[in-house]
Amino acid sequence: MSDPNEDPKAPNTVPDALIQHIGSLALPELKSVLSYVERRIETLRTPIEEEIEAAAAGEVLKIEDHGAYALVRKHPPNPEGSGVNTDQVSLYHVRREQRMDGTESLHWVYLGDVHNAEQIRCKSCGGMLDKEAAVCPHCGTENPDYTET
Structure with missing residues (x-):
């Protein structure tokens, strides 16, 4: 086990000059750098809508981007052949998931079929959802009490 008071080992891909400069920063400055790096990553990464469109099996009908996650309505692939099942609309909660190797993938959670929009x-x-959803996509409450709007 490593010593928690010891500086972490920097990746080989980070220039030594940058490591030395970061090592000289105090906690408030490090937090500012972290915030900047997170914002910079967001500007460089592919928008989640594009990733969903590229990865989705079936036909995407609607994507609601909520920042940390997206709600996706889509026609699933036709189980009996090519094309999509236009008689069915499925609702998914999709978020980016960090893998152990540092790469990201989309994590899809099936919330249910939407029979009535x-x-x-x-x-x-208080989040809005489809009347037929079994799980609230905002808070994760199963079979929450609903109120008509």
């Missing part, structure tokens, strides 16, 4: 409000968190 009527919107309702979750009494637990």
